[in-house]
Amino acid sequence: MPEEAAHPDHLEATAHTVVEGGEEYWDSRYRESDRVWSGNANAVLVREVEGLTPGRALDLGCGEGGDTVWLARQGWRVTATDISGVALERARAHAKEAGVEDRVDWQRHDLARSFPDGEFDLVSACFLHTYGDFPRERVLRRAAAAVAGGGVLLVVGHAAWPTWHDHPDHSVHFPTPDEVVARLELPEGEWEVLLAAEHERTQTRPDGHPGARTDNAVKVRRLP
Secondary structure: OOOOOOOOEHHHOOHHHOOOOOHHHHHHHHHOOOOOOOOOOOHHHHHHHOOOOOOEEEEEOOOOOHHHHHHHHOOOEEEEEEOOHHHHHHHHHHHHHHOOHHHEEEEEOOOOOOOOOOOEEEEEEEOEOOOOOOOHHHHHHHHHHOEEEEEEEEEEEEOOOOOOOOOOOOOOOOOOHHHHHHHHOOOOOOEEEEEEEEEEEEEEOOOOOEEEEEEEEEEEEEOO
């Protein structure tokens, strides 16, 4: 997901959308404006991937393609997925503008129901949040299963509601980095944890002023 609530920094939606989150909702959400997200790659993705040898990458919830385009520019061959066909068409256009459309395979998936085939050297799940009955933990375990030997799974998510949110839904649990690792249920002796930590970043608030929010990141590597 791109930076600043891009691909789905999906929890940037307001609390009244809590019962929504399917394909129809996200198609409608993307049709609201010509560009929903910043178009930039997530800063954590850039930091954690820059030293890796490009290979096959899977971008789960690619949104308008900020992360996908950045990966393709670095030499990765990317399978990019999203629940929204509108988002995928927009991402495809951005990849064409960047001259990397031939390095991307676009696939529409409701990850609660289907998942891309194959093994990947990098699987990225940045801000894979949505509402309703989305089985995030099961999807992330499937993501781990898709990592090839020597490959990396990167999971970036919110650690809390933003401080400027007027009516946070306290029933929503934001897992800690250690909880994310534990719920991946990685077989002992087959993986190494490279990163499991919270971090702060600056994000533009709805009033246009900068604000700080806390996210977390988990990076695990399947041993060869």
